[in-house]
Amino acid sequence: MASWVNVPEDSDFSLDNLPYGIFSTSHLSPRIGVAIGDQVLDLRDLAGAGVFDGLDFNTDTLQQATLNDYASQGCAVHRKVRLRLQELLRHDTTSGDVLRDHGQLRDRCLVSLEQAEMHLPMVIGDYTDHFIGLPHAKTSAEFLKPGSTIEELIPSFWDAPSAYHGRSSTVVVSGTPIHRPKGQTRVDGRTVSGFCQKLDFEVEFAAFISTGNEFGSSIAVDEAEDHIFGFVLLNDWSARDLQKNELAPFTSKNFATTISPWIVPLEALEHFRTTPTNGNRVLPDYLVQKKANSAYDIPVHATLGVDGHKYHVAECNTNNVVFSVAQMIAHHSRGGCALRPGDLLATGTISGPSKEREGCLMELSYSGTKPYTLSDNSDSSKTIQRTYLEDGDEVTFTSQLKHSDGRGNVGFGLCQGRILSGK
Amino acid sequence: MASWVNVPEDSDFSLDNLPYGIFSTSHLSPRIGVAIGDQVLDLRDLAGAGVFDGLDFNTDTLQQATLNDYASQGCAVHRKVRLRLQELLRHDTTSGDVLRDHGQLRDRCLVSLEQAEMHLPMVIGDYTDHFIGLPHAKTSAEFLKPGSTIEELIPSFWDAPSAYHGRSSTVVVSGTPIHRPKGQTRVDGRTVSGFCQKLDFEVEFAAFISTGNEFGSSIAVDEAEDHIFGFVLLNDWSARDLQKNELAPFTSKNFATTISPWIVPLEALEHFRTTPTNGNRVLPDYLVQKKANSAYDIPVHATLGVDGHKYHVAECNTNNVVFSVAQMIAHHSRGGCALRPGDLLATGTISGPSKEREGCLMELSYSGTKPYTLSDNSDSSKTIQRTYLEDGDEVTFTSQLKHSDGRGNVGFGLCQGRILSGK
Numbered sequence: 035m036a037s038w039v040n041v042p043e044d045s046d047f048s049l050d051n052l053p054y055g056i057f058s059t060s061h062l063s064p065r066i067g068v069a070i071g072d073q074v075l076d077l078r079d080l081a082g083a084g085v086f087d088g089l090d091f092n093t094d095t096l097q098q099a100t101l102n103d104y105a106s107q108g109c110a111v112h113r114k115v116r117l118r119l120q121e122l123l124r125h126d127t128t129s130g131d132v133l134r135d136h137g138q139l140r141d142r143c144l145v146s147l148e149q150a151e152m153h154l155p156m157v158i159g160d161y162t163d164h165f166i167g168l169p170h171a172k173t174s175a176e177f178l179k180p181g182s183t184i185e186e187l188i189p190s191f192w193d194a195p196s197a198y199h200g201r202s203s204t205v206v207v208s209g210t211p212i213h214r215p216k217g218q219t220r221v222d223g224r225t226v227s228g229f230c231q232k233l234d235f236e237v238e239f240a241a242f243i244s245t246g247n248e249f250g251s252s253i254a255v256d257e258a259e260d261h262i263f264g265f266v267l268l269n270d271w272s273a274r275d276l277q278k279n280e281l282a283p284f285t286s287k288n289f290a291t292t293i294s295p296w297i298v299p300l301e302a303l304e305h306f307r308t309t310p311t312n313g314n315r316v317l318p319d320y321l322v323q324k325k326a327n328s329a330y331d332i333p334v335h336a337t338l339g340v341d342g343h344k345y346h347v348a349e350c351n352t353n354n355v356v357f358s359v360a361q362m363i364a365h366h367s368r369g370g371c372a373l374r375p376g377d378l379l380a381t382g383t384i385s386g387p388s389k390e391r392e393g394c395l396m397e398l399s400y401s402g403t404k405p406y407t408l409s410d411n412s413d414s415s416k417t418i419q420r421t422y423l424e425d426g427d428e429v430t431f432t433s434q435l436k437h438s439d440g441r442g443n444v445g446f447g448l449c450q451g452r453i454l455s456g457k
Numbered sequence: 458m459a460s461w462v463n464v465p466e467d468s469d470f471s472l473d474n475l476p477y478g479i480f481s482t483s484h485l486s487p488r489i490g491v492a493i494g495d496q497v498l499d500l501r502d503l504a505g506a507g508v509f510d511g512l513d514f515n516t517d518t519l520q521q522a523t524l525n526d527y528a529s530q531g532c533a534v535h536r537k538v539r540l541r542l543q544e545l546l547r548h549d550t551t552s553g554d555v556l557r558d559h560g561q562l563r564d565r566c567l568v569s570l571e572q573a574e575m576h577l578p579m580v581i582g583d584y585t586d587h588f589i590g591l592p593h594a595k596t597s598a599e600f601l602k603p604g605s606t607i608e609e610l611i612p613s614f615w616d617a618p619s620a621y622h623g624r625s626s627t628v629v630v631s632g633t634p635i636h637r638p639k640g641q642t643r644v645d646g647r648t649v650s651g652f653c654q655k656l657d658f659e660v661e662f663a664a665f666i667s668t669g670n671e672f673g674s675s676i677a678v679d680e681a682e683d684h685i686f687g688f689v690l691l692n693d694w695s696a697r698d699l700q701k702n703e704l705a706p707f708t709s710k711n712f713a714t715t716i717s718p719w720i721v722p723l724e725a726l727e728h729f730r731t732t733p734t735n736g737n738r739v740l741p742d743y744l745v746q747k748k749a750n751s752a753y754d755i756p757v758h759a760t761l762g763v764d765g766h767k768y769h770v771a772e773c774n775t776n777n778v779v780f781s782v783a784q785m786i787a788h789h790s791r792g793g794c795a796l797r798p799g800d801l802l803a804t805g806t807i808s809g810p811s812k813e814r815e816g817c818l819m820e821l822s823y824s825g826t827k828p829y830t831l832s833d834n835s836d837s838s839k840t841i842q843r844t845y846l847e848d849g850d851e852v853t854f855t856s857q858l859k860h861s862d863g864r865g866n867v868g869f870g871l872c873q874g875r876i877l878s879g880k
Contacts, residue, residue, distance in 0.1 A: 160624060189643055199706075200622055215792030215793050225617075249627055279613045284621060284622070290793070
C-alpha cells in the first residue's frame with residue numbers, strides 16, 4: 035500500500051507503520067504527530083479540522099502535548115484512527131479532498147521530519163524493567179553471583195516474568211546526552227566514591243500501556259494485548275561497578291534510560307510475531323496465553339559512534355525472551371497492582387545466544403575482562419576495542435522490519451544517546 | 458501558642474503543626490487544606506480571598522486539587538505561609554479582622570475534620586523505599602538469606618542509604634481497604650500460585666519532595682532539607698511468601714502502600730531531632746552532613762484492630778536509622794537522577810532493637826515460626842496471637858509528639874488499612 039506522501043526506500047515510516055510521537059518545531063508547540071515517510075502528520079491540526087469527527091471518541095485527546103489521554107481511549111479507537119489515516123494517506127485514496135488535495139490543510143499538517151524536535155511521547159507514571167531474556171539472564175547470574183545459575187539467582191525465572199521497578203523521572207527521549215554518573219563502588223573491600231568506570235548500555239524492547247486497571251484488580255493474559263498502546267526501543271544504561279554494590283538496581287540504573295521517540299502500534303508488528311522461547315514449560319493458569327505467537331521476531335541493531343565513525347556492536351532480537359508482553363502485564367497486575375496509561379514495561383536485555391548478538395558490553399567483554407572488537411560499518415578492516423563505554427561514545431539502536439511483499443518498512447526511529455563526561 | 462480554633466487535648470493538630478492535605482466534603486471538591494484542631498482550613502478559599510497576597514508567590518498553586526505545584530514554590534514560601542497562618546490562627550492575633558472576626562470567611566473556610574474525606578496529598582511521580590533501619594536490616598538478612606549478616610546481604614549498607622524503586626501507582630491514602638494479593642510462592646521447590654499466605658505490614662516514615670533537581674545534576678547533602686516538603690507515616694504492605702521468590706521487591710510489594718493523609722512540615726518537627734545511629738563511620742564527602750541532629754526521634758505506634766478491639770502491636774521509632782533523609786536525597790540524586798515535586802522517599806522499617814519495638818510481623822513472629830501475642834489496649838489480660846495478617850485485620854500507625862512546654866501536639870493523623878479477602 036503506497037502513500038502519496040514521499041516514503042524514501044530506507045524510511046522506517048511506511049503506511050503500514052504510522053507510529054505516534056510528540057514533536058515540536060521552531061514555530062509549533064509540542065503536539066501529537068504520526069510519522070509517514072519523511073514527514074510528520076500534525077494530528078492536533080488534523081483533529082481541529084474535524085478529520086476524525088464521527089469516529090466516536092473524544093478528539094480533544096489528540097490536541098494535547100502528550101499521548102496519555104488519547105492512549106486511554108482504548109485500542110478500538112486507535113484502530114479506527116489508524117484506518118482513517120491509512121485511507122487518507124494512501125495514493126489511491128477515495129477521500130483525496132480531505133487532505134491530499136486540500137492544499138491549505140495538507141501544507142499545514144505535513145511537517146518535514148528534519149524540522150521536528152521529538153519529545154517524550156507519554157507522561158510515564160511508572161516504569162518497570164523485566165528480566166526475561168534467557169541468554170542475558172545466564173550471563174547476569176554469573177556476573178552478579180559468580181558460579182551461579184539462573185535458577186540459583188532467581189528460583190522463579192521460568193515461572194513468571196521477573197521484574198524490578200525502575201525510575202520514571204529519568205526516562206529520556208532519543209538524542210538526550212547522558213552524563214557519566216557518580217556513585218559508590220567497592221575496591222578491595224573498601225568503598226570508593228566517584229565516577230562510574232564501567233558504563234554500559236542494554237538493548238531492550240518496551241511497551242507503553244494504553245488503558246490500565248483499577249487498584250486491586252488484575253488484567254487477564256488473553257486481554258492484555260488490548261492494554262498495549264505500542265512499542266519502542268529502549269536503552270537501559272547501566273553502571274556495572276555501581277550495580278555490583280547494590281541489593282537491587284538503584285543508582286546503577288536510575289541516572290538515565292533512553293527510548294526511541296515513535297510508539298509503533300501493535301497492528302504494525304502483526305506480521306513479525308513468533309513464540310516466546312520458554313519451551314513447553316507448565317505455567318500457572320493466569321499466564322497461559324491462548325495466542326501462541328505472543329512474542330515478536332524483531333532484530334535490533336546496536337552501533338557505536340566514535341569520532342564520526344559508526345561501528346557495528348551487535349544484532350539482538352526481541353525473540354530472545356521466555357515470556358510475552360501480555361504475560362508481563364498479567365503477572366504485573368496479578369496482585370492488584372494498578373497499571374495506568376503511559377506506564378512503560380521493558381523486557382530487559384534481549385541478547386541472543388552467541389557473541390555479536392549480545393546486547394550489552396558486560397556480556398560482549400566477558401564482564402570487562404576481555405575487550406570486545408568492533409568493526410567500522412563501512413570498512414570492516416578498521417576496528418576499535420571496548421570493555422565499557424568511553425566519554426564521547428554514541429550508542430544507537432535501530433530496527434527496520436521489511437514486509438516480504440514490498441509494502442515498505444516498519445521501524446522505530448533512533449534510540450540514541452551520547453556519553454558526556456561526568457559533572 | 459494557643460489558637461482561637463478549638464484544639465482538643467488529644468488532637469494531633471496544634472498551631473505548632475499545621476500539616477497540609479487534600480480534602481473534600483459532600484459539597485466541596487478536592488482542595489488543599491491545613492489541619493488545625495478539629496477543623497480543616499480551606500486554603501483554596503482563603504487564597505481566593507486574597508489572604509496570602511503580598512507574600513510574593515503564585516497563590517494559584519493553593520487553588521489546585523493537589524499539592525505538587527504549591528510544594529514546588531520552595532521552602533521559603535512554605536515558611537512564609539506557615540507564619541501567616543500561625544498569625545491568623547493564634548488566639549491573640551493582631552489580624553483578627555482577616556479571619557477570626559470575619560464571620561463569613563471564617564464559616565466558609567473552617568470545615569469540621571469529621572466531614573472531611575482525605576485524598577492522596579500529592580501526585581507521586583516516583584516512590585523510593587529505603588533500607589536504612591539497623592535492627593530491621595539484621596532480621597531481613599537472616600530472613601532473605603538464612604545465616605547471613607547485613608554486610609553479606611548488602612556490602613554497602615554502612616556506606617550509603619540502600620534503596621529500591623517502589624510502585625507509585627498503588628500508594629493510597631489512609632483508610633483505603635487492602636485486598637489480599639495473589640502471587641507466586643515456592644513450596645518444596647515447586648511454584649504455587651494463589652493468595653498470599655504471609656501478609657505483613659511495615660512501619661515506615663517518609664518524606665515528600667518539594668523542589669527537585671534537573672536530570673544530570675545532584676542535590677548537596679547540606680541543602681537537601683530545603684527540598685523536603687514534609688513527612689508522613691507509611692505502611693509498606695509486604696507479601697513475605699511472594700518476596701522470598703523475587704530477586705527484587707516486585708509483586709511482593711507493589712500491590713499497595715498506605716500513607717497518612719497529612720504532610721507535616723519540617724518546622725513542626727524541629728524540636729524532635731536526633732542523630733542517626735551510624736556511629737562515627739567515615740562516609741564519602743557527599744554524605745557528610747554538617748547538621749548533627751539530622752534524624753528524628755519520633756515514636757510510631759502500631760495497633761491491630763480485630764472485631765472492634767484494638768491490640769497493641771509495637772512502638773517503633775524514626776531514630777532507628779543509620780542515615781538521615783537529607784543523606785537519602787543526596788545519595789538518590791548523586792548520579793544525576795532527577796527528583797521531582799511529589800516524589801516520595803521512605804525510610805524502610807523503623808524497628809527498634811527489642812521485641813515490641815519491631816515494626817513488622819516477620820520480625821515479631823520470627824519469620825512466622827512463633828506466633829506473636831498482642832494485648833488488648835484497654836484490657837491487657839485479653840490477648841490474641843498473630844504470625845501474619847488475617848482477613849479483617851485493621852492495621853493502624855499513629856504518632857503524637859508532645860512539646861514539653863505544653864504548646865500542644867504534633868501528629869500525622871492515622872495511617873490505616875484493613876485487609877479484605879482477596880478477589
